[in-house]
Amino acid sequence: MLYRKLGSQGLTVSALGLGCSGMSSDYGVRDDVESTATVHRAIELGVTLFDTSDAYAAGRNEELLGSAIKGRRDGLVIASKFGNIRGPNGERGGTNGHPDYVPQACEKSLARLGVEVIDLYYIHRVDPDVPIEDTVGAMGRLVEEGKVRYLGVCEAGPQTIRRAHATHPLSAVQMEYSLWTRDAEAEILPVLKELGIGLVPYSPLGRGFLTGAFGSRDDLIATDRRHAHPRFQEGNFEKNLALLEPIRDIAAARGATNGQVVLAWLLAQWEGLVPIPGTKRRTYLEENLGALDVTLEPDEIESLSRALPPGAASGLRYPEFQLKKLGI
Template identity: 50%
Template sequence: MQRRQLTENLEVSAMGLGCMGMSEFYGPHDDTESLQVLHRAAELGISFIDTADMYGPFHNEELIARFLKQCSSPMQIATKFGIVRKPGEYARTINNSAEYARSACEASLRRLGVDCIDLYYVHRIDVNQDIEVVMHALSALVSEGKIRHIGLCEVSAATLRRAHAVHPVAALQTEYSLWSRDVEADILPTCKELGIGFVPYSPLGRGFLTGTFDASGNFPEGDFRAALPRFTGNNARSNLSIVEVVHSLAERNNCTAAQVALAWLLSKGENIVPIPGTKRIAYLEENAAASDIQLPQNQLDELETSIAQLEVAGQRYTDEGMKGLNA
């Protein structure tokens, strides 16, 4: 597995692993199987693990802690705070207060069983809270050795600049894939200008871009994609045209649609580190292999042109999930 420099003093594996689905949102989960995936990731050289306190809630960080106790390879853990949920409920509130940032960080440290969090993200931004106040609170946690680097999620370029002026932002995590490309307008250029790493989540469009879905809308119980606008009805049928473009290019390169989607992302900048999530070893291995695929520039251009001619149907989340995006 190759390595990439997210930002100064933060080098990680070129591909990370998103662990959200190991706890909820994507149907039933199995801790034994998830631990096997985590150990296989370490064997493949993936050392950048992404979690959050609200995945479960709390179950995901506790699962990662079990893995860390068993793993001898050096791992870099990114976790998040700011979204507050009650167990069993999808509804959320956003809390970025200095007091909550500290208490959430200390709780994550305990659950993860580590002395310092490598990368600590603000999961969502409270528009009623000045970002400068949030960054000052997190900067204090850096000074105390509780976190090494500060990250932000789903913020606007203007907010990113304001935050970075207070304390260096190491990485920005926002959804980015062949069917979610809003960040290309000003977010990615701003990250490049300021020397900030970019971590795309849902780089496979929550699995839609892999070509394994049809428009039937049949999902296992507990899979939140059943309610997402892009996965339902006419929207899903329309969006299959995007998958057809990706699948066609994959056939020409003797690889999978998922690998094309990830190889395309990796080609968008040396500071970009995708974190495809999975709870299956086969998919993990498939995703990891994408880091060795380099599509010819003419094919990348062809892919860009073809995708640009297609309109993505449906917003990324339900209205509840859209809270705090591009804040």
């Protein structure tokens, strides 16, 4: 396993983490037995960063991860989030970054995870009605109390990141970043490099699309959340299939998979980022970790960057109303 420093506050993690959200919600059918086996296999292979949230399946994902790491906690970096409110059946309930809510959310996450401290704690979505200084100030008090080790924010704009970091040093910012979602490059990455904050890209495989796993929209079951994402909707989906050709060409020449090439491209963008590809299957976990053995040549990196420039994908990464709420 390779390791990377995430930010400048002392946090070191495996160069690839494991996103756990899909184990309990959104993508496909749940399989707690295989998901648990996947977490165990990740630990065996040296993965240390495991990412969850109290919003994933209304806390059930934290419970699953907590059960899976029981007796295996040492050396792991458990990351969770709060503030993205979900009902018991996944109903969206807005955001909550009020200072009095922060410790309440943390206590519940600690209990579900079965741990005494959360290693990396994020505000999952910034509350537009609460100054970020108030939210992060309350998060900082959790650090002082020993309930949290490091702090992060998700899907925040550059000025919000600056204000949050000035309140309490951040170790990471989590946002979507991949070959077909390159929004972070214009303003976010320069700020993170300046301030010494790491980047944790989620959906680094484009929610699976960039792996070439889907030949048509029929490959997604009816309840799969990806149907709600514009890039997976009729018309956009078919246009986006053309984006896979340059990835496929390099993968074939390398004897690698599409996903390994996509992750290798992302890892080459900056040593301060740690992607968290999500899966609930050991087979895909092992395939993803194989990306660490793929070192792309500069001309290959440049070729992919030219073939999939910012804005290349057909359709927004989220429905427009959700993007407006992000305020980025």
